[in-house]
Amino acid sequence: MSEKNFPLTRQELAELAKTYPTPFYLYDEGAIRENVRAMKKAFAVFPGFTEHFAVKALPNPFILKILAAEGLGADCSSLPELLLADMAGIRGERIMLTANETPAREYIKARELGAIINLDDRTHIEFLEKTAGLPELISCRYNPGPLKEGNAIIGKPEEAKYGFTREQLIDGYRTLRQKGVKRFGLHTMVASNELSLDYHLETGRLLFELAVEIKNKTGVALEFVNLGGGLGIPYRPDQEAVRWEDLAGGLKKLHGEILTGTGLEGLVIHTEYGRPITGPYGWLVTRAIHKKDIYRNYIGLDACMADLMRPALYGAYHHITVPGKEHAPPTETYDVVGSLCENNDKFAVQRRLPKIDVAAANPGEAGGGDFVIIHDAGAHGRAMGFNYNGKLRCGELLLRPGGSVVQIRRPETVEDYFATLDVEGLTQFH
Numbered sequence: 001m002s003e004k005n006f007p008l009t010r011q012e013l014a015e016l017a018k019t020y021p022t023p024f025y026l027y028d029e030g031a032i033r034e035n036v037r038a039m040k041k042a043f044a045v046f047p048g049f050t051e052h053f054a055v056k057a058l059p060n061p062f063i064l065k066i067l068a069a070e071g072l073g074a075d076c077s078s079l080p081e082l083l084l085a086d087m088a089g090i091r092g093e094r095i096m097l098t099a100n101e102t103p104a105r106e107y108i109k110a111r112e113l114g115a116i117i118n119l120d121d122r123t124h125i126e127f128l129e130k131t132a133g134l135p136e137l138i139s140c141r142y143n144p145g146p147l148k149e150g151n152a153i154i155g156k157p158e159e160a161k162y163g164f165t166r167e168q169l170i171d172g173y174r175t176l177r178q179k180g181v182k183r184f185g186l187h188t189m190v191a192s193n194e195l196s197l198d199y200h201l202e203t204g205r206l207l208f209e210l211a212v213e214i215k216n217k218t219g220v221a222l223e224f225v226n227l228g229g230g231l232g233i234p235y236r237p238d239q240e241a242v243r244w245e246d247l248a249g250g251l252k253k254l255h256g257e258i259l260t261g262t263g264l265e266g267l268v269i270h271t272e273y274g275r276p277i278t279g280p281y282g283w284l285v286t287r288a289i290h291k292k293d294i295y296r297n298y299i300g301l302d303a304c305m306a307d308l309m310r311p312a313l314y315g316a317y318h319h320i321t322v323p324g325k326e327h328a329p330p331t332e333t334y335d336v337v338g339s340l341c342e343n344n345d346k347f348a349v350q351r352r353l354p355k356i357d358v359a360a361a362n363p364g365e366a367g368g369g370d371f372v373i374i375h376d377a378g379a380h381g382r383a384m385g386f387n388y389n390g391k392l393r394c395g396e397l398l399l400r401p402g403g404s405v406v407q408i409r410r411p412e413t414v415e416d417y418f419a420t421l422d423v424e425g426l427t428q429f430h
């Protein structure tokens with residue numbers, strides 16, 4: 001079981017919504033910091049352990065600055081993400097560039113920042129050499145193909161576009177060493193939102209065994225292995241989080257069993273978790289603005305899939321609660337929907353919920369309708385937003401440990417939407 005809490009009461013939320021109208025994302029800084037501390041404590045069994053937070057999960061420099069203060073690095077996959085890491089003061093080898101089909105300008109920027117570059121393919125050795133030059137430290141991404149099962153979101157590894165095959169990897173390290181590279185890392189990422197502890201331990205085993213094979217075949221002693229991201233969170237209340245101690249403890253045991261006596265006892269562990277770092281500590285805060293009863297009963301929110309697309313994209317479950325009605329019986333069955341002209345814009349389908357009231361029911365309160373909280377939206381939430389259908393993405397608020405709230409990204413405006421158009425040119429255009 002996982003508890004689904006929201007840090008503010010209905011009254012506090014009504015007060016906050018006077019300054020910051022819904023919809024908005026709210027992140028809980030204290031809870032994020034506590035979670036990162038628990039993770040770091042568990043992984044302290046590995047000297048040199050680094051978690052490079054996957055910036056794509058929550059690309060806000062205020063959040064990155066908090067994570068950096070807690071000792072995390074950044075995992076980037078684009079030029080803007082490299083710039084975000086830099087803005088947050090994350091520098092040098094605290095940054096990892098794990099990109100694919102990488103343009104030259106990203107390699108050049110990564111070199112400038114002193115980031116660890118993680119190559120996605122053997123042909124990128126020459127590409128990097130010719131564009132940005134080869135650094136002293138290089139990591140390579142491994143695709144285990146049929147050796148490892150994937151999962152629903154990421155698919156089967158042998159059908160995935162990422163990484164080197166096993167043979168290519170062995171050759172790749174030889175080539176890199178010949179070209180003067182001095183330090184080496186190995187990376188893989190084979191699943192997404194996977195809640196099985198054993199699955200992640202097996203990924204560790206795979207990488208530790210491969211590190212030994214690489215050393216035996218090429219003489220290259222890896223400095224680190226990066227387990228990637230893909231650690232799931234319990235979106236459903238009946239699911240259970242993987243405990244940091246179980247994960248780190250299990251990996252430590254395998255590390256000892258596989259690497260003792262191989263000369264790789266000091267192999268450092270890196271991770272690139274995004275979702276389990278911030279996911280449970282962010283909420284999409286919305287309000288019910290319409291209600292319609294046709295063949296099904298619908299609650300219409302002031303947010304839509306442009307704010308949070310996981311349910312529409314993957315049929316993903318996000319828990320929903322109604323502040324002030326936490327203990328009310330779930331007497332209704334609703335489809336909770338957004339305003340996009342796509343029928344899959346549904347945050348929940350046939351969900352049992354307490355009776356939800358729209359604006360007219362609460363005339364005393366500005367805005368009026370019940371707040372509807374969409375849980376576990378702190379990763380791959382606002383970040384995946386888009387402007388299709390002329391939808392403007394909502395802003396982001398941060399609940400600070402003392403209880404104050406600051407806006408860390410304002411909502412988009414119509415001016416933002418038109419910013420890439422040459423309106424002047426349009427008037428001249430016939």
Ligand SMILES: *Cc1c(COP(=O)(O)O)cnc(C)c1O
Pocket residue numbers: 054056057075098189192193228229230231272273274275276379
């Ligand atoms: C998306 C991604 C991550 C982060 O995944 P989470 O599920 O958020 O932990 C890490 N590394 C790479 C290469 C990714 O593509």
